[in-house]
Amino acid sequence: MASESRFSSQFKNQGKDQEALRKSRADEVVTIRKDKREDLLSKRRNLAEVEGDFGAGPSATTPTGHAPTQMDVQMLNEMFMGVVNATDPETAEQASTTLQEAVQQVRRMLSTERNPPVDQLIGSGVLPILVRCLEKSFSVGIQFEAAWALTNIASGTSEQTAAVVEAGAIPLFLELLSSESVNVCEQAVWALGNIIGDGPHYRDFCIQQGLVQPLLSFIRQETPIGFLRNVTWVLVNLCRSKPPPARELIQVLLPALAILVHHTDTHILVDTIWAISYLTDGGNEQIQMVIDSKIVPVVIPLLSHNEVKVQTAALRAVGNIVTGTDDQTQLVLDHGVLHHMGKLLNHAKEKINKEAAWFLSNITAGNVQQVQMVFDAGLVPTLIKLLSDGDFQTQKEAAWALSNVTISGSPAQVHSMVQMGVVQPMCKLLDIKDPQIINVILDGLQNILKMASDDQAALTHLTNIIEECGGLDKIEQLQNHDNEEIYKIAYEIIDHHFSVEDDEDPQPGTAGALDGAPSSQWSF
Template sequence: MVFLDLFLQIVEKPVMVGHRVTCYSFTDQLAAGPLCPSHPREGWRVVVLEVCGSPHWQGVSMQHMVMVSCFCEQHFLRELDGLVFRRRPEFCDHMDVEILSPLFGTLYPWALLGSLQGLQLRVPAVVPGPHLQGSEKHLLHGGLFWASGQLTKGVSLTLQEIISGVNASDPDLCFQATQAVRKMVSQERNPPLKLIVEAGLIPRLVEFLKLSPHPCLQFEAAWALTNIASGTSEQTQALVEGGVIPPLVELLSSPHMIVCKQAVWALGSIAGDGPEFRDLVISSNAIPYLLALVSSTIPITLRNITWTSSNLCWNKNPYPSVKAVKQMLPVLSHLLQHQDSEVLSDTCWALSYLTDGSNERIGQVVNTGVLPRLVQLMSSSELNVLTPSLCTMGNVVTGTDHQTQGAIDAGMLNVLLQLPMHPESSIQKEAAWALSNVAAGPRQRIQRLIACAMLPLVALLKNGEFKVQKEAVWTVANFTTGGTRDQLIQLVHSGVLETLVNLLTIQATEIVKIILDVLSFILQAAEQLSEKENLCLLIEEMGGIDKIEALQLHENALNIIENHFSEGEESGTILPALDQDHEFLNA
């Protein structure tokens, strides 16, 4: 407790003043002294948890990493503000806080430096906001258990020493060499992946995955191979040719959570390289193991499982097999009920991949009953959840009319009609794209959209980025091709005509052609209602005739001039406005 007492004194002033604090301390020396600090602070709570000791430092590392990871996932995943550890020289070259950092999100590892009598807390000069915001703080104190056990001094190995160590028969030498490989390929900038592959180390690293009596060695090998899989396709191919997939799949059932999690990550990296390797992972029976992990009591991070599952759904050239999709959909449906934003994000992306295709593919997803939940997620304030849920629902409404109606029945339009005004242009674009597909439906559906969506659509056409304007133009085009004459009148009353005319000057041939088609449809409707002269006057007042004449290289523009404006220009006559039931100019 001397160390804990000093630790609490050190962190109080620079970090914890004015906060309620819960400090979790893990020790294998519970009987060595009192369980509470000698000078308790008001509003502070210390929780001391006992862990098992081990005669070997590798055992200490693995046991404690698993224990801390499990505890954190169960109690405050992504709510931890800091991980404080006592850095000992003999431990500097071995597993460190990097093992645990994925748990915490905003983790900053503070180090306690010096002897027990002269400890100082090294706090970063600038601490990112999330670490010190709020009224209640959580710290995880790792100094006690990392100071226990028999530690060995870390050494730096040359490539030749690594090759010798990897090929040694002594598991300790293999571990040291494999860890050195892992650290090399974990470098943030220019990791020497090619060097490791060309050194011929992959076959031995793959063999280490099979050594279940040595989970630390399995873990380091899996980590190193994961980082190699994040390299080029050629480097990933070297792993696959080295036989890495089957032992990684076997590790999905490892009793050691850290090893299991790393295997999930490695397989996800391999599957994400392309459809060939994705299908090899699937054919190695990985999906049932992943399903078992989701339903298991093992507290493995669902984020890794979801990300890997998403990669198994990705790529449509070719699509994953129908059998694989049928296996995946129940677990994706289950994960969609989770509350973690990263789990939800990757789950929605997986569903968006699966719906990006034929009506049959869309039907597989729709039939799971996930549409109401996806609609809920379209209201998320978190962009990483909103974007893929909107993409998925946008894919659904590209399907059959029955599938589109299913999306509407799930409440999609109520949410979708709010999204064109979202501050993110990417959301505006996706929302306009989804609306354009809904608009390609029956007239009753078009009427609802005209009544509710025209104001935001006009705003997008007037002020949106080009990618957004493009989708909004398609929406209006679908209104005109499927709507009635009265619905076209409503379009003119909505103010959309002026925005379309103004867009005739953009340098985008496809969009200009679509706008000319829309104008042609509206002019034809006006002619049938004996209102063409009034509409032509309105277009002329907007400067539309000059813009259309400037586009006479377009066949559509030439046709509009010849069919709708030539006679009016010659005679100069404008018909009087008709009654309000059939009038373009009066709202």
């Protein structure tokens, strides 16, 4: 979260730098972006039996019924060496079958839904054997079972993933991407996705080792849908981590994403849009690259998709874009994004309400023309209603959106917002426990009062509204707040607009309204 001092410097109505406002909002929602979402994991375990499973073993554990002991590992190693040292085809086939069944038992232990014995397996010393089973000299069945087992180990903690990497699995998985077996290719993709999902270090290493082109080669019509889902998910992991991937990689990935964003499969579509959203979360340069790829006009209509997961991902993607420059924001606006926002603000899912309000807070941090587009779309009354009645997280985002109007908007726009009833719900939230939002609201109220200060009748009307709804009492109490910035703004509001001396101010209309606008626009 941004510090309060930085917040103060950006939102005290001194130098209306729209890009700075947007960057601040992008930082403020870092917790939104880092929310743990159960529908999109960086690592995935393979639990199900699949078509093409190479044989079926009798048990999900070793003959002793638990994780392998040192003796079990020794037996597994002997089976492994039996395949390596076989001198005739018959012996080799028998040894291969025996080893495959043993590796399959290990894999099945790791495929249990609850508490798989991953650490016990790593501690037993079985990992190097599993990794060597990926080598081309072993049968497709052994490669598949070993790859599956290692996939599930790599789906665990960072330490467990590191154990797989340190055992030398990455180069062998990359080799398996050229296997003639679709199942083996898919399992290798899955395993690499789990390794990449652990963070940028492994991501960059896999990229350097040549992952990307073989991965993209699977994006073709004949690829089975389940396999293509895994490929798309790995693309998400390539785009996910910070720092973002190199510019050269983004240029390679965007054409693939531009193909996948048209896919009819919901899983693929959702993951594709999340990949785009991660790229647009990397700064203005990455945002421009996404814009140049012509993906944005395809994503915007997905805001009205019938699947909530698609809407959520699309909203995040376009929301990230409008944290960019005015020109980047304008492109999104020009493609009709605001036509979708009314439904999103009124969506049954509160998280979508919140993110739609966050999106609009970055539009109202733009220029006057962009603020006017929000008014013209009829969205301000809905934002005011959410400020009054929404859940707390949505109220916070609505507070940002409406307060930004008092910074970026014209006096006429602010006056219109006041007429719509924004003051009362702003005052209502002044007793919450969130200092940052109190600061946002006080800043908005102070800006409104300043804009009306040259029209005494309008100012009196505003101060009466604030007093009658209990806002004045709350502002007076905030003069005792521990937060210095809150104390200062509250003091300034009381001192400048509610002190006894205000009665001695000049008569209305002597100076004109803010920015040269006629004072009559503040008439009520």
